[in-house]
Amino acid sequence: MCTDDVADVLLSPEKIAARVAELGRQISADYRGKSLILVGILSGAVVFLADLIRAISIPLELDFVAISSYGAGTRSSGVVRIIKDLDESVEGKHVLIVEDIVDTGLTLKLSYLVDNLNARKAASVRICALLDKPNRRKMEVHVDYVGFVIPNKFVVGYGLDFNGLYRNLPFVGVLKEHVGGGVN
Ligand code: IMP
Ligand code: MG
Numbered sequence: 605m606c607t608d609d610v611a612d613v614l615l616s617p618e619k620i621a622a623r624v625a626e627l628g629r630q631i632s633a634d635y636r637g638k639s640l641i642l643v644g645i646l647s648g649a650v651v652f653l654a655d656l657i658r659a660i661s662i663p664l665e666l667d668f669v670a671i672s673s674y675g676a677g678t679r680s681s682g683v684v685r686i687i688k689d690l691d692e693s694v695e696g697k698h699v700l701i702v703e704d705i706v707d708t709g710l711t712l713k714l715s716y717l718v719d720n721l722n723a724r725k726a727a728s729v730r731i732c733a734l735l736d737k738p739n740r741r742k743m744e745v746h747v748d749y750v751g752f753v754i755p756n757k758f759v760v761g762y763g764l765d766f767n768g769l770y771r772n773l774p775f776v777g778v779l780k781e782h783v784g785g786g787v788n
Contacts, residue, residue: 628659648704651763709743
């Protein structure tokens with residue numbers, strides 16, 4: 605069981621559900637009467653996004669992008685590329701980017717995407733992230749909606765992975781040290 609590798613549960617399924625419901629209410633109020641499109645960043649955001657859209661009561665469209673840094677271990681290089689682009693045009697639409705976690709900000713993923721979507725004439729571009737680790741920030745990224753501010757620990761679950769695994773855990777937790785857990 606992958607739960608055996610977890611040392612500590614930071615956010616229970618109940619706590620996550622309550623916060624996602626709040627975010628959904630807030631987003632519904634903020635975008636009422638506007639054409640809203642949620643753009644999920646694959647793959648980490650999918651679990652959060654699936655719950656978030658069902659907490660939003662206004663009409664919305666859904667699209668996805670996949671973005672990668674060039675090469676392995678180049679998180680700090682800041683070179684990014686779109687691996688999977690949007691299926692639909694965002695021209696004239698209000699875009700809400702949905703991300704799993706904002707950590708150092710160094711992949712430039714978010715600022716790159718914001719610039720890219722603005723260039724495609726989106727009416728507005730904002731960011732919603734489930735988790736924020738502000739202590740780790742090395743590059744400024746403005747996050748408009750944050751689910752939870754968390755301490756400087758590597759977390760998994762609810763979409764977040766370690767080496768591709770643990771995305772299916774229903775909570776957000778810290779791995780045991782021998783599996784790779786602890787401070788990043
Ligand atoms: P950064 O903001 O450029 O450091 O990169 C953020 C990305 O790194 C996120 O989209 C995640 O995919 C990954 N990441 C950062 N911190 C964590 C974590 O604690 N657990 C799992 N993935 C993480
Ligand atoms: Mg990852």
